[in-house]
Amino acid sequence: MNTPVHDYAAWTWTPGNGLDGLTLARLPVPTPGPDEVLVANTAIALNPVDWKMIDWGRDDWQPGQVPGVDGVGIVIAVGSEVNLRAGARVAYHQALSRGGSFAEYSVLRARAVYPVPDALDDATAASLPCPGLTAAQALDKLPACDHRDVLVTGAGGAVGYLLAQLALQRGLRVWVTASAKHREHLLQLGVAGVFDYRDGHWPQHLLEALGPRRLHGIFDTISGSHAASLAPLLGYNGHLVCIQDRLESAPLPAFSTAVSLHEVALNSIHAHGERLDWQVLHAAAARLMQGVADGQLQAPAKQFFEFSELPDALRRLKSGDGGGKWISRLPAPMVMA
Structure with a gap:
């Protein structure tokens, strides 16, 4: 009793x-x-x-x-x-x-x-x-769209892992960064490509894989400075979503690719x-x-x-x-x- x-x-x-x-x-x-x-x-x-x-x-x-x-x-x-x-x-x-x-x-x-x-x-x-709710809020920062290319950094972590799946379910073409041990599993989920973040040339490899396309969205789970460094990968009217931090100033010149900046703050x-x-x-x-x-x-x-x-x-x-x-x-x- x-x-x-x-x-x-x-x-x-x-x-x-x-x-x-x-x-x-x-x-x-x-x-x-x-x-x-x-x-x-x-x-x-x-x-x-x-x-x-x-x-x-x-x-x-x-x-x-x-x-x-x-x-x-x-x-x-x-x-x-x-x-x-x-x-x-x-x-x-x-x-x-x-x-x-x-x-x-x-x-x-x-x-x-x-x-x-x-x-x-x-x-x-x-x-x-x-x-999961952080990932959902991050994805909601993008306007409704499909068949566009997005990048999720840190897809080996819980937020990035769930976010990559939610983005795939929305009909987006998803690229991710993660350590090599997560590569095969992430590919089995349906992501378009996995880049090892320890490889300093991974952004160039991503651009080569994209061909003439450009990223419509970047979801960064690392830091504000890391997100800012990725901004040049975005195409016209793209979206840079900071999950781990926020950007206090624009990372690109005004009237260039006209990217939008977003912060995520579940709390x-x-x-x-x-x-x-x-x-x-x-x-x-x-x-x-x-x-x-x-x-x-x-x-x-x-x-x-x-x-x-x-x-x-x-x-x-x-x-x-x-x-x-x-x-x-x-x-x-x-x-x-």
């Missing part, structure tokens, strides 16, 4: 100490506010933004902040304004300013959770929100999103998870770790050790007091 729960385990942040400052603490189980839900986490996923925020800190973080943006779990309690039943299985992307997923329980705004299809396991569902919806923005995001999440459940979309590969080993898993993610998404599975929720 389950024992009622009064407190729970959570990894908490210490300012200035980076990953070494993560501490496993016991916190009292909170009561959700009117527009919130309390979720008992059954799977949590690591993302690069997690170790970056832990290393860098945030102005709105206090000592004891629980990091982590992605998770899946069971709704245990709901606020008075929430039209969601207790017992529902949900995935979520948490706002960076709120208590995160590196815990047995998380409190979220109800608008930030998404139903999980029955055919999708918890670990796979947890691997999707941050990279910003928590502060600036309106009802329609959330409806669009919910629809994207539903398509993403159902696409994986139906086998139309492949989720990133997974590596599993114990919840007690979370700081070490973050170190390995930061160092680039292994590949795929780092996932921790937690026990089924206990009965609340």
